[in-house]
Amino acid sequence: MLQAIGKKVKGFWKEDDGLGTLEVILIIGITLIIALIFKKEIKTLVESLLGKVSTKSNEFFN
Numbered sequence: 074m075l076q077a078i079g080k081k082v083k084g085f086w087k088e089d090d091g092l093g094t095l096e097v098i099l100i101i102g103i104t105l106i107i108a109l110i111f112k113k114e115i116k117t118l119v120e121s122l123l124g125k126v127s128t129k130s131n132e133f134f135n
Contacts, residue, residue, distance in 0.1 A: 108115060
């Protein structure tokens with residue numbers, strides 16, 4: 074009985090399923106930090122791209 078419990082505890086200790094979740098959380102956190110640092114540049118880039126899309130679509134439909 075104690076051997077079975079010991080094996081279960083050792084198996085649980087060696088299990089690393091939660092490691093994937095931690096990695097995903099760290100990647101999301103780093104991405105958010107980078108986005109906050111470069112917020113102004115990203116906003117300028119997106120506005121520029123959307124302006125080009127708007128111009129090209131107006132040229133296409135006219």
